Amino acid sequence: MSANYTAILWNQQKKLYDRYMWLGIGLFMLVYAVFQLWLQPSITFETLIIRATALAAFVLLHLILAIGPLSRINPAFLPLLYNRRHAGVSMFILALIHGAFCIIQFHALSDTNPLISVFISNPKYLETSQFPFQTLGFLALMILFLMAATSHDFWLSNLSPAIWKVLHMGVYVAYALIVLHVATGAFQYENHPFNWILLFIGFWGISGLHVYAGFSERYKLNTHKNILAENGFYQVCRVNEIENTCAKTAFINGENIAIFKYDGKISAIHNVCKHQMGPLGEGRIVDGCITCPWHGYQYLPHNGQSPPPFTEKVKTYDVKILEGYVWVNPVPKEEGTFVEPVIIEKA
Amino acid sequence: MENLIEITFLIIGIYLFLGVLFTIILMWNGLEKLDPQTKGAGWFFKLLIFPGMTAFWVVFLRKWLKQKP
Numbered sequence: 372m373s374a375n376y377t378a379i380l381w382n383q384q385k386k387l388y389d390r391y392m393w394l395g396i397g398l399f400m401l402v403y404a405v406f407q408l409w410l411q412p413s414i415t416f417e418t419l420i421i422r423a424t425a426l427a428a429f430v431l432l433h434l435i436l437a438i439g440p441l442s443r444i445n446p447a448f449l450p451l452l453y454n455r456r457h458a459g460v461s462m463f464i465l466a467l468i469h470g471a472f473c474i475i476q477f478h479a480l481s482d483t484n485p486l487i488s489v490f491i492s493n494p495k496y497l498e499t500s501q502f503p504f505q506t507l508g509f510l511a512l513m514i515l516f517l518m519a520a521t522s523h524d525f526w527l528s529n530l531s532p533a534i535w536k537v538l539h540m541g542v543y544v545a546y547a548l549i550v551l552h553v554a555t556g557a558f559q560y561e562n563h564p565f566n567w568i569l570l571f572i573g574f575w576g577i578s579g580l581h582v583y584a585g586f587s588e589r590y591k592l593n594t595h596k597n598i599l600a601e602n603g604f605y606q607v608c609r610v611n612e613i614e615n616t617c618a619k620t621a622f623i624n625g626e627n628i629a630i631f632k633y634d635g636k637i638s639a640i641h642n643v644c645k646h647q648m649g650p651l652g653e654g655r656i657v658d659g660c661i662t663c664p665w666h667g668y669q670y671l672p673h674n675g676q677s678p679p680p681f682t683e684k685v686k687t688y689d690v691k692i693l694e695g696y697v698w699v700n701p702v703p704k705e706e707g708t709f710v711e712p713v714i715i716e717k718a
Numbered sequence: 719m720e721n722l723i724e725i726t727f728l729i730i731g732i733y734l735f736l737g738v739l740f741t742i743i744l745m746w747n748g749l750e751k752l753d754p755q756t757k758g759a760g761w762f763f764k765l766l767i768f769p770g771m772t773a774f775w776v777v778f779l780r781k782w783l784k785q786k787p
């Protein structure tokens with residue numbers, strides 16, 4: 372949040388996350404290396420590194436892309452989303468090692484600048500079977516670099532959240548480039564059908580998950596289309612349908628609203644976190660503050676303001692309780708506006 | 719084709735070189751004014767944002783120029 376920056380915000384949970392992730396990456400590469408050595412004992416160390424890092428990075432990229440839609444479909448996956456940025460940077464490091472070894476192995480010996488050589492050593496840009504696939508990998512690596520280099524919160528505020536988000540959507544472009552890089556490169560030599568099947572499963576799996584998550588979200592949001600309305604207020608749910616310290620979300624007249632229940636009261640704020648648009652309604656109230664489930668930004672439920680010294684603010688909404696039902700007025704108040712919480716009367 | 723690629727790399731190279739110079743100057747002096755939240759940030763933080771700054775230095779240059787009266 373907007374107090375001073377730390378280099379890397381490592382809390383206990385993130386440390387565990389990173390430890391398990393790198394343990395997984397290490398084990399994966401070790402098992403792969405043992406297999407390769409067994410199948411091809413004459414393989415050189417450089418080739419082994421090139422292949423192991425490529426495969427590990429590609430698998431990790433699939434996992435990273437799957438985490439988003441999976442946690443939209445089922446909140447049980449949210450803990451994985453919590454530290455996805457570290458997974459992204461780790462993936463970039465693997466891809467960088469892969470790229471660096473490739474450039475040294477295949478381009479360092481000629482007189483041309485090795486980076487330029489990536490683009491000109493094979494000029495068959497119009498052929499599919501001998502396409503200069505390394506160029507695709509290089510471009511993907513550049514996108515991944517820009518993303519990894521700007522993953523700190525410093526960039527979020529200095530590039531503005533909108534530009535940052537667009538930049539980081541570049542992961543899908545990078546993914547497409549990498550799929551093509553694999554299909555026109557390694558798979559031209561190792562073209563066992565099994566490899567192609569895996570590539571297709573990965574691609575369609577990721578695409579399918581995104582489409583499914585989109586539809587299921589749309590379905591959830593649409594459930595509030597035909598609700599009762601009165602004097603600008605819309606009926607959302609029964610008071611006892613909201614668990615204590617949790618929220619119910621409603622999408623009314625284009626407003627994405629999270630209605631929280633806490634300390635015998637009800638308050639409503641905008642459901643979108645100021646940090647990276649995380650779903651506040653999926654968070655909980657911790658120490659009196661609504662806590663974003665993604666990276667822990669906090670907001671006070673009665674005014675949508677982050678507690679000092681932080682300065683983020685979100686919109687707030689009027690709520691009321693009528694005969695055991697929660698009603699909300701979807702006309703937003705200015706960000707950070709105090710709205711008197713509604714006391715829940717005991718029946 | 720070859721020329722085009724060489725020129726592209728040359729332009730990118732010059733851009734990044736200027737980026738490195740600008741970043742060093744900004745980190746030396748002025749970063750705290752541009753973003754007060756960097757106050758007291760250690761060398762590791764600066765190292766982390768260094769590569770990105772060499773790529774996006776023009777954004778900071780614009781901010782810097784705007785800030786100066």
Ligand code: FES
Pocket residue numbers: 644645646647648649650663664665666667668
């Ligand atoms: S999206 Fe990062 S804390 Fe909310």
